Amino acid sequence: MKKKSNNNSTYVSTDLIDRKWIDVNIPCRTACPIMTDIPGYIQAIMEGDYETAFRINRMDNVLPGVLGRICNRPCEPVCRHGRDGLGDPVSICFLKRSAADFGMRNFKPDIKPIDKKVCIIGGGPAGLTAANDLALKGYRVTILEQFDRPGGMLSCGIPQFRLPYDVVAGDVKSITDLGVEIKTGYRVNNEAEIEKLKKEYDAVLLAGGCQVAKVVDIPGIESPGVYWGLDFMIAANRGSPGIGNSLVDSSMKKVVVTGGGFTAVDCARMAYRLGAKEVALAYRRTKDDMYVTANELEAMEAEGIQLAFLVSPVGIESKEGRVTGISFEHNRIDKSDRTITPIAGSEFLMEADSVIFAIGQEAEEEIIKEGSGKPADNFFVAGDFRSGASTVIEAAADGRKAGKEIHRFLSHSEGYRDVVTIFEVKETGRERAYDFIDRQPMDETPLHERRIKDKEVGLGFSKEKSLIEARRCYLCHYNFQIDIDRCIYCLACIDVMPLDCIMMSKDIRVDKDGNLHHIKTERWDEMQAITIDNDKCIRCGNCVRACPVDCISISKYTLAPHAWGSVEAAAPEAKKESFK
Numbered sequence: 001m002k003k004k005s006n007n008n009s010t011y012v013s014t015d016l017i018d019r020k021w022i023d024v025n026i027p028c029r030t031a032c033p034i035m036t037d038i039p040g041y042i043q044a045i046m047e048g049d050y051e052t053a054f055r056i057n058r059m060d061n062v063l064p065g066v067l068g069r070i071c072n073r074p075c076e077p078v079c080r081h082g083r084d085g086l087g088d089p090v091s092i093c094f095l096k097r098s099a100a101d102f103g104m105r106n107f108k109p110d111i112k113p114i115d116k117k118v119c120i121i122g123g124g125p126a127g128l129t130a131a132n133d134l135a136l137k138g139y140r141v142t143i144l145e146q147f148d149r150p151g152g153m154l155s156c157g158i159p160q161f162r163l164p165y166d167v168v169a170g171d172v173k174s175i176t177d178l179g180v181e182i183k184t185g186y187r188v189n190n191e192a193e194i195e196k197l198k199k200e201y202d203a204v205l206l207a208g209g210c211q212v213a214k215v216v217d218i219p220g221i222e223s224p225g226v227y228w229g230l231d232f233m234i235a236a237n238r239g240s241p242g243i244g245n246s247l248v249d250s251s252m253k254k255v256v257v258t259g260g261g262f263t264a265v266d267c268a269r270m271a272y273r274l275g276a277k278e279v280a281l282a283y284r285r286t287k288d289d290m291y292v293t294a295n296e297l298e299a300m301e302a303e304g305i306q307l308a309f310l311v312s313p314v315g316i317e318s319k320e321g322r323v324t325g326i327s328f329e330h331n332r333i334d335k336s337d338r339t340i341t342p343i344a345g346s347e348f349l350m351e352a353d354s355v356i357f358a359i360g361q362e363a364e365e366e367i368i369k370e371g372s373g374k375p376a377d378n379f380f381v382a383g384d385f386r387s388g389a390s391t392v393i394e395a396a397a398d399g400r401k402a403g404k405e406i407h408r409f410l411s412h413s414e415g416y417r418d419v420v421t422i423f424e425v426k427e428t429g430r431e432r433a434y435d436f437i438d439r440q441p442m443d444e445t446p447l448h449e450r451r452i453k454d455k456e457v458g459l460g461f462s463k464e465k466s467l468i469e470a471r472r473c474y475l476c477h478y479n480f481q482i483d484i485d486r487c488i489y490c491l492a493c494i495d496v497m498p499l500d501c502i503m504m505s506k507d508i509r510v511d512k513d514g515n516l517h518h519i520k521t522e523r524w525d526e527m528q529a530i531t532i533d534n535d536k537c538i539r540c541g542n543c544v545r546a547c548p549v550d551c552i553s554i555s556k557y558t559l560a561p562h563a564w565g566s567v568e569a570a571a572p573e574a575k576k577e578s579f580k
């Protein structure tokens with residue numbers, strides 16, 4: 001179905017072909033688990049309109065301030081600007097932060113209430129996203145959160161030097177503004193309590209995350225001075241001593257952390273801030289296998305944290321009631337399947353007065369031992385509790401999926417469908433010169449101030465820098481097409497193209513997904529048409545300006561925000577009134 005709007009230059013489409021065009025041609029958006037409209041908000045920044053940039057972001061992405069700081073960024077490695085010969089990917093994540101830093105507005109859409117109640121156990125990214133989406137549909141949503149504040153790992157695990165709590169609180173407020181009630185200090189302890197909630201509410205979602213640190217059983221593991229990563233982070237963030245085997249205190253001077261993910265790096269950087277003189281991070285695999293962003297790694301190295309790779313812990317040494325060191329053995333890694341094998345007789349000792357194991361977290365499965373653990377009736381499960389430890393954006397996407405399932409279950413309808421809006425435009429605002437701009441670095445707190453525990457390290461882009469960075473984006477949501485019925489084969493467009501983006505083509509066919517296939521030819525006698533390769537196009541507009549018969553069209557493809565998923569909400573521009 002394709003519908004033209006009154007002004008004749010906008011279409012609303014539910015055709016699979018238009019939906020597929022977005023998947024194939026906007027790689028960053030496709031890689032984002034929640035399908036954030038990345039070129040949409042970057043273009044708004046390019047135009048200096050931070051409010052619109054924030055609005056576009058908030059429509060898809062419930063935690064824009066948070067994710068603009070600590071997202072693991074699956075979108076950046078696939079950015080077309082990062083391809084061979086084209087430079088570095090666009091700084092998608094930090095631009096999202098700029099949109100929130102400079103454009104944040106209250107989000108207060110008109111909501112038509114539905115007389116149905118949903119209970120969500122857990123106020124982390126998964127629970128908050130599901131709550132947001134269900135509240136927008138009109139449900140009465142209550143979140144039960146065991147801690148004294150919402151946010152899950154955002155407010156208890158991730159340290160303030162990466163994610164200040166007021167940023168989390170700002171994003172959470174935009175969800176409670178929709179009418180979502182959050183009851184903190186409320187723990188759901190077992191299946192019996194879940195059964196009670198299932199009777200009291202029309203639907204119950206368990207989004208309890210992974211709260212239990214994974215443990216290893218090696219000699220000496222019970223020694224005072226050994227901590228578990230997540231417990232250590234919670235205690236250090238909250239300033240509350242007494243969690244783990246011994247106090248989190250400022251007496252730690254020589255610290256060894258084992259692990260290779262976000263928690264391990266945070267533990268090492270936190271130990272540095274708690275006053276440790278020497279901190280080392282030891283990981284059983286290689287640096288390339290570490291599951292953290294490049295920024296985190298760079299910051300950790302700048303803070304003087306030593307790194308040891310391909311080593312596994314085998315025992316803890318202690319003396320007079322305190323850890324004195326940790327023994328490791330070296331590993332060998334198989335380059336093809338990445339399996340590791342210990343090297344016999346390679347043991348060595350690293351001296352330490354504190355050892356932190358940050359080797360992963362698991363769901364607290366006692367809450368749902370059997371029966372209700374399986375999604376059934378009016379009971380649903382989402383986020384890290386369902387999938388195992390993941391990332392904020394993956395947990396949020398899973399919360400969105402659960403919200404859709406709950407809406408389908410309670411409304412007995414499909415409820416959501418993908419709707420594409422296509423705007424015809426005359427130009428993109430991009431210039432060829434923008435392709436020569438380098439990726440902009442973000443300013444950081446200087447090293448001599450990094451020992452201050454809660455001081456944020458990343459300082460964000462200035463407005464000027466975000467504008468420069470935004471210009472680098474190719475705006476892949478624009479589709480350039482030649483009308484072959486009007487093309488006079490003058491080749492003026494080919495003469496002005498900056499890259500190999502336009503060609504004489506033969507063997508042209510369109511597959512069932514709407515993708516154009518063709519082969520380049522230099523021979524006039526076999527040429528069937530002049531075609532544009534949108535995968536190479538950098539949206540400079542040179543061809544449009546050069547064409548003497550005006551037969552090259554530009555149209556912008558956007559997807560309706562998934563939280564609404566209706567034809568009425570197709571154009572983000574149409575939802576301006578939701579932000580007051």
Ligand SMILES: Cc1cc2nc3c(=O)[nH]c(=O)nc-3n(C[C@H](O)[C@H](O)[C@H](O)COP(=O)(O)OP(=O)(O)OC[C@H]3O[C@@H](n4cnc5c(N)ncnc54)[C@H](O)[C@@H]3O)c2cc1C
Pocket residue numbers: 070071072121122123124125126127144145146147150151152153154157158159186187188189207208209210211230233262263266367382383384385389390391392393395396
């Ligand atoms: C130290 C650390 C650093 C991290 N850094 C990053 C990062 O930089 N980038 C990134 O993308 N990801 C990071 N992660 C991972 C990310 O935080 C998680 O994947 C994400 O928060 C999972 O979201 P969730 O909603 O599923 O669970 P959680 O965030 O864990 O939230 C679950 C909530 O449920 C509550 N709860 C649990 N059980 C109950 C119960 N029985 N009753 C009531 N309430 C309950 C918990 O208190 C918690 O608030 C990090 C994790 C840690 C631990």
Ligand code: SF4
Pocket residue numbers: 026027028029038039042078079080081090092472473474475476477
């Ligand atoms: S150039 Fe822009 S729109 Fe294209 S993939 Fe990169 S960030 Fe996304």
Ligand code: SF4
Pocket residue numbers: 480496497498499501502532533536537538539540541542543544
């Ligand atoms: S806008 Fe035209 S000339 Fe510019 S890169 Fe795209 S196809 Fe080539």
Ligand code: SF4
Pocket residue numbers: 482486487488489490491492493494530543546547548549550551552
């Ligand atoms: S400039 Fe226009 S008319 Fe000439 S070949 Fe290109 S698309 Fe066809």
